[in-house]
Amino acid sequence: MKYNTGQIIFFSPTKSTLKVVEAVAEGMGFDSVTRTDLTFPVESESVKALGEVVIVGVPVYAGRVPNLAVERLRQYIQGEGRPVVLVAVYGNRAYEDALLELRNLTDELGFVPCAAGAFIAQHSYSSSELPVAPGRPNDKDIDKAHLFGSQVRDKIQALATLGQLDTLEVPGNTPHRDGMPPSTFSPxxxxxxxxxxxxxxxxxxxxxxxxxxxxxxxxxxxxxxxxxxxxxxxxxxxxxxAPKIREINTVLHEKCSEPKEPEIFL
Missing domain, CATH: 3.30.70.20 (Alpha-Beta Plaits)
Structure with a gap:
């Protein structure tokens, strides 16, 4: 099956997730790519018709897909049987249930999950004093995202129908871990x-x-x-x-300094 058009759908407050999904789309070699940014509220009419293949990218917060991203995906997006590539971007700690949650969500929305990847970005709590994955995604990460895209392209082009796909297996637990707690402070x-x-x-x-x-x-x-x-x-x-953020950042700096590598699931 050959696909010529793609679409990236992303929730990316600090643009790291966007960098990764753009690279995956480049690796897939589409003739054209449309973009749907769910980072901010959008008018329903601004969500364009989906491409033949969709890439959905989200950051990972406390091992889960951010609630706001889930809400906007449910509000604006329907899969209508299209193949979807899942991308979770996390801050070098762990992505835990995020990919499984995203797989189940996109399946619920009518997509056919065909591949998934977990990539690393600088943690949102990282600071100059206590850096956590500084500079990620770096050039090597982007190269791996390109390679992942080309592998997905080869996989789906070898299919006669999407019905040949087995259920996409990704790590995670059900019920999912608790996500972000209610906020009591901000920057x-x-x-x-x-x-x-x-x-x-x-x-x-x-x-x-x-x-x-x-x-x-x-x-x-x-x-x-x-x-x-x-x-x-x-x-x-x-x-x-906030003392809580300082505490978390200190633990992350001490225990999550060893650079992790992207993981892919085909």
């Missing part, structure tokens, strides 16, 4: 260095950051701890000041 803003440019509000996936003439405010109950606002701030005025 904070240094008023002395903040220019009120609004980049933090613009890049917040859950749209809980607001900027006024007097400063930056965040509805902490809606924060998903993705770190997008921190990464987007041009003056580094946005930062973590």
């Amino acid at each position: 904070v803003t240094d008023k002395d260095t903040c220019t009120l440019c609004g980049e933090c509000a613009q890049m917040c996936p859950s749209q809980v950051v607001s900027v006024t003439e007097t400063g930056v405010e965040t509805d902490v109950t809606g924060c998903i701890w993705c770190g997008a606002c921190i990464k987007a701030c041009p003056t580094q005025a946005r930062f973590w000041d």
